Amino acid sequence: MSTARTAILDRLRRVNARPLPVKNPDYPIWTSTDREDMLVRLTELLEQNHAEVTRLPRAGLVAALRERVSGAGLKRLATGTGGEFFEEITQALQGTAEQLCFDQPLEQWKDELFNHVDAGITGCHGAIAATGSLVLWPGPAEPRTLSLVPPCHIAILKASTLHANLPAMMTEQGWGRGMPTNLLLVSGPSKTADIQQTLAYGAHGPKELVVLILEDA
Amino acid sequence: MHNRPQHFHAQAETALANAELRANFRGAMDYLRDKRKTAFADADEERTIRDRAEAIRQRCLSKLPELLEQLESNCIANGIRVHWAENADQANAIFTDIIQSHGGTLAVKGKSMVSEEIELNHAMEKEGITCLESDMGEYIVQLGQETPSHIIMPAIHKNKRQVAELFTEHVPGFQHTLDVDTLIQTGRNVLREKYRTADVGVSGVNFAVAETGTLCLVENEGNGRMCTTVPEVHIAITGIEKVVEFLADVPPLFSALTRSATGQLVTTYFNMISGPRKENELDGPKEVHLVLLDNGRSQAFADEEMRKTLQCIRCGACMNHCPVYTRIGGHAYGTVYPGPIGKIISPHLMGLEATQDLPTASSLCGACGEVCPVRIPIPELLQRLRHEAKQDPKPGTAPMRGQKAAASNAEAFVWRSFALITSRPVLYRMLTWCATRFRRLIPNKLGPWTRCRTAPKPAARTLRELMAERNK
Numbered sequence: 001m002s003t004a005r006t007a008i009l010d011r012l013r014r015v016n017a018r019p020l021p022v023k024n025p026d027y028p029i030w031t032s033t034d035r036e037d038m039l040v041r042l043t044e045l046l047e048q049n050h051a052e053v054t055r056l057p058r059a060g061l062v063a064a065l066r067e068r069v070s071g072a073g074l075k076r077l078a079t080g081t082g083g084e085f086f087e088e089i090t091q092a093l094q095g096t097a098e099q100l101c102f103d104q105p106l107e108q109w110k111d112e113l114f115n116h117v118d119a120g121i122t123g124c125h126g127a128i129a130a131t132g133s134l135v136l137w138p139g140p141a142e143p144r145t146l147s148l149v150p151p152c153h154i155a156i157l158k159a160s161t162l163h164a165n166l167p168a169m170m171t172e173q174g175w176g177r178g179m180p181t182n183l184l185l186v187s188g189p190s191k192t193a194d195i196q197q198t199l200a201y202g203a204h205g206p207k208e209l210v211v212l213i214l215e216d217a
Numbered sequence: 218m219h220n221r222p223q224h225f226h227a228q229a230e231t232a233l234a235n236a237e238l239r240a241n242f243r244g245a246m247d248y249l250r251d252k253r254k255t256a257f258a259d260a261d262e263e264r265t266i267r268d269r270a271e272a273i274r275q276r277c278l279s280k281l282p283e284l285l286e287q288l289e290s291n292c293i294a295n296g297i298r299v300h301w302a303e304n305a306d307q308a309n310a311i312f313t314d315i316i317q318s319h320g321g322t323l324a325v326k327g328k329s330m331v332s333e334e335i336e337l338n339h340a341m342e343k344e345g346i347t348c349l350e351s352d353m354g355e356y357i358v359q360l361g362q363e364t365p366s367h368i369i370m371p372a373i374h375k376n377k378r379q380v381a382e383l384f385t386e387h388v389p390g391f392q393h394t395l396d397v398d399t400l401i402q403t404g405r406n407v408l409r410e411k412y413r414t415a416d417v418g419v420s421g422v423n424f425a426v427a428e429t430g431t432l433c434l435v436e437n438e439g440n441g442r443m444c445t446t447v448p449e450v451h452i453a454i455t456g457i458e459k460v461v462e463f464l465a466d467v468p469p470l471f472s473a474l475t476r477s478a479t480g481q482l483v484t485t486y487f488n489m490i491s492g493p494r495k496e497n498e499l500d501g502p503k504e505v506h507l508v509l510l511d512n513g514r515s516q517a518f519a520d521e522e523m524r525k526t527l528q529c530i531r532c533g534a535c536m537n538h539c540p541v542y543t544r545i546g547g548h549a550y551g552t553v554y555p556g557p558i559g560k561i562i563s564p565h566l567m568g569l570e571a572t573q574d575l576p577t578a579s580s581l582c583g584a585c586g587e588v589c590p591v592r593i594p595i596p597e598l599l600q601r602l603r604h605e606a607k608q609d610p611k612p613g614t615a616p617m618r619g620q621k622a623a624a625s626n627a628e629a630f631v632w633r634s635f636a637l638i639t640s641r642p643v644l645y646r647m648l649t650w651c652a653t654r655f656r657r658l659i660p661n662k663l664g665p666w667t668r669c670r671t672a673p674k675p676a677a678r679t680l681r682e683l684m685a686e687r688n689k
Contacts (some may be wrong), residue, residue: 004511005301011515012282017524020279025272027265027469028258037353044262049485106447108498143500144446148439158283166468176464179429181295181495182446182493182673185544190439192401193479194354194370196241196377197248200401201351204408205486 030130031164038129038162039213045132049188050124050201051209058217061085061156065092065121068210073119078150081211082141083123085156095127113145119152120145120206125183127157130165133185134211144182153206155186158217219364221549222563225419225574228549238374242546243450245373249537252480253588270473271592273466274528281518287508287614295492297505302335308510311421312452315506316346317359319450321416325408327441328352329421330368331510332530333553334566337419348419351408353401360387368554369478369533373547378522408440418444418502422455423530424470432507434488437475437481442488444656451493451502457509458518458527459573460578470530473590477532506544513565516618528559528591535585535595543577546598550575553579557585560596567620569606576602647677 032038056064069077069092076098079089093099093185100117126135134155138144147153163169166185170176175183190205199205220228232238257263270592277284289299302308316324324341326332326348328523341348350359354371358364363372371378384403391403412418420441424433433455436440445451461467475481494501507648517523536542536556547555552563552572560575576599585595593667606623610616638644656675663672678686 002301004303004307007303008301008509008511009282009285011511012285012457012518015519017279017281017518017521019283020276022276023272025265025268029472045482048457099478102499103373104499110413110447114409121553123688133487138501140495140497140499144442145500148442148446162499166471167465170464170468176342176428179431179464179489179491181490181492181498181501183489184442184484185490186572187483187487188484188485191436191485192353192438194352194357194438195380195397195400196375197245197370198377198397200398202405203401203438203440204351204412204443 004122025160029165031168032129033164035162038164039159041129042132043213044128045129046134046188046209046211049115049132050191051188051211053211053213055159055213055215060091061088061212061214064212065089067091068212069093069096069119074152076100076117077154078113078117078120078146078190080122080142080146084158085123086141094184102146106143106145111174115151117150119154120147120150121154121156122147124155124157124161126161126163126169128163128166128169128185131185131187133166133187135169136184136186137180138182138184139180144184146216147184147186148205149179151202151206152208152210153186153189154210154212157213159213159215160217195210221672222546222551222567222572222575225358225380225549225551225578228551229578230490232545232549237376238546239544241374241376242543245367245370246537246543247535249370249479253477253534253537254480256476256480256482266469266473266476267590267592269469270530270590271528273470274530275322275525276589277466278458278460278518278524278527280462281457284462285457288425288430288460290507290680293430294429297430297432297492297507300506300508302508302510302512302664304510305335305340305511306510308335308512309456310338311508312337312341312454313344313346315450315452315504316341316417317344319416321450322346323411323415324348324417324419325351325411325415325440325448326355326419326445327421327444328355328371329419329454330365330553331421331456332419333365334512335454337454341615348380348416349408349411351411351444352436353404353438353440354405357383360384364548364553366555367533367536368531368558374548380455411636412443412447415444415448417450417452418446418448420445420451420453422453422459422507423474424467425460426464426467427460429491431464431489431491433467433471434486434490435471435484436488437479437485439486442486445488445490446501447500450504450506450515451490452506452508453490454510457511457514458529474530474532477534477588477590479680489686504510513567513618517562517565518666519615523565526558526565527599528593529558529562530591531558532590534588534590535593538584538588540582540584542579550578557595557599558593561595561602564602564605564617564619568622569602569617570622571619573606573619575625576600576606646681649681653677653679653682
């Protein structure tokens with residue numbers, strides 16, 4: 001409908017609106033440069049939003065994952081095919097549960113992912129302390145649906161990738177210069193209050209969000 | 218049969234007489250107001266975030282045509298296909314074309330008020346395509362063959378008993394319960410099956426970023442992610458006003474939106490989509506389409522004062538704080554957008570012929586303007602629209618759709634007579650003399666005026682006469 005395009009833009013142009021300069025009044029936003037401070041805030045907010053958070057050293061990752069998986073009785077876990085923690089994840093799942101690598105297009109195993117997987121494991125691109133949000137940057141090694149379709153999402157976060165707030169992270173990493181196909185902030189398990197303002201978890205996505213924070217990584 | 222703005226008065230009366238509906242709204246509005254209040258640390262913080270949000274929205278609107286072109290070219294560069302629609306028919310034709318070209322018969326839809334505006338579900342049904350609402354509230358509303366009664370919480374007019382009844386009627390195998398967790402699980406199970414099998418996913422857009430060609434979606438449930446990730450085709454639709462200039466404009470608006478809407482510091486998911494699945498990626502839609510809809514927005518844009526209407530970021534705070542909305546609920550308005558924002562945006566979308574009663578449904582108490590995170594001067598705009606509904610446009614400005622639709626000859630005659638009488642002393646004295654002398658002849662019933670008031674009785678003597686008496 002290029003005629004619609006022309007007509008709409010013409011109408012808007014005819015108004016001759018005066019373009020306003022970029023003036024951004026300051027507003028207070030939670031900030032800190034102290035890592036412990038940020039970690040505490042992130043953990044608190046994630047827990048308030050019903051996520052389960054564990055802080056541990058990187059060396060403890062395999063054991064922690066193994067404990068979590070067998071403790072919760074998770075039997076079939078979907079993982080990526082790469083990513084920073086792939087080896088540790090694989091090691092943790094050996095003998096603990098069945099590992100399903102996301103190595104084919106979604107269409108070819110949609111049914112299985114939707115109905116026969118207990119949890120998905122991903123790394124995190126980073127996190128935001130101000131709002132208690134994980135930043136996920138899905139890609140070929142860790143596709144988008146890993147953190148969405150299984151009823152439990154286990155996210156692994158390096159404490160060193162934590163930022164005080166979203167504007168700081170955007171600026172420091174130059175998001176404005178180009179974005180991945182999909183970038184996500186996740187601040188808890190899926191939830192809704194659509195029925196009589198009563199909060200319920202697991203509306204469509206994961207009912208559980210487990211966050212493992214590697215303090216020395 | 219859905220409500221219509223033309224029947225606002227009758228619909229409002231019916232709503233007021235419904236005790237259960239009023240209780241549902243009262244509970245929900247109190248809850249949302251409390252949540253918003255606690256979301257801002259103090260008045261200073263609230264003021265500064267509003268300063269920022271207002272400045273961003275005004276700047277972005279001031280460059281609207283340029284930003285739309287920039288958005289389009291960056292989206293195209295990212296592999297998103299961009300379509301433009303003047304009105305509902307054109308938008309629905311675009312949807313039909315895309316879906317049918319894929320042989321699609323089932324679309325799952327995330328929450329999008331713009332899709333309500335074009336009545337997408339009905340239009341698709343005519344083409345043999347099922348369009349299923351996947352937001353829990355919208356799903357409930359669709360099961361009941363209703364429309365949303367609030368822009369953030371679509372099923373806010375229903376309590377859990379009413380939801381359980383709907384499920385009993387429509388969901389096979391549902392065991393009646395009032396347990397909200399079980400009710401949500403029931404919806405979850407039905408909808409998960411649909412995400413898996415749908416051909417197309419539909420969503421709205423909260424912010425469209427011109428700088429990077431990114432579509433931002435704000436949600437808690439994850440249904441928006443499902444709709445925009447699992448089906449092979451994703452179609453997003455947005456009003457042309459939703460574009461922002463920079464990615465850096467997004468965080469303050471996002472913060473203002475979630476805190477004003479549900480009192481949340483942040484929503485569970487903030488989804489930024491900048492393109493379809495790349496060749497080496499294993500999931501995500503293979504095609505992403507963006508439909509840019511005008512549908513009356515350029516009319517609002519044309520007038521500098523009315524343009525402020527388009528600053529709206531759809532948080533719903535104005536509804537939650539409106540004494541009228543709180544009492545009559547969203548359906549009584551008969552428009553897609555109810556409450557204060559609905560009263561100022563609907564005249565542009567539907568014309569003043571249909572919506573002439575809406576701007577009068579306000580006490581002008583100013584609560585809506587006071588809580589608006591982008592400071593839309595809603596009370597002023599309501600007064601302006603009341604004027605436009607009765608009078609000719611200001612000289613040199615284009616008429617609104619339905620300009621002067623509420624003009625009445627009787628009313629014009631009364632005002633003309635009033636002007637005549639009050640500007641001619643002889644006539645004025647004569648009339649006031651008659652009014653005081655024959656005051657007993659004024660009937661006790663004066664139509665609608667005396668439905669809740671006593672009829673006015675003129676004094677026995679005019680003030681002028683009394684003063685003359687006293688100064689004798």
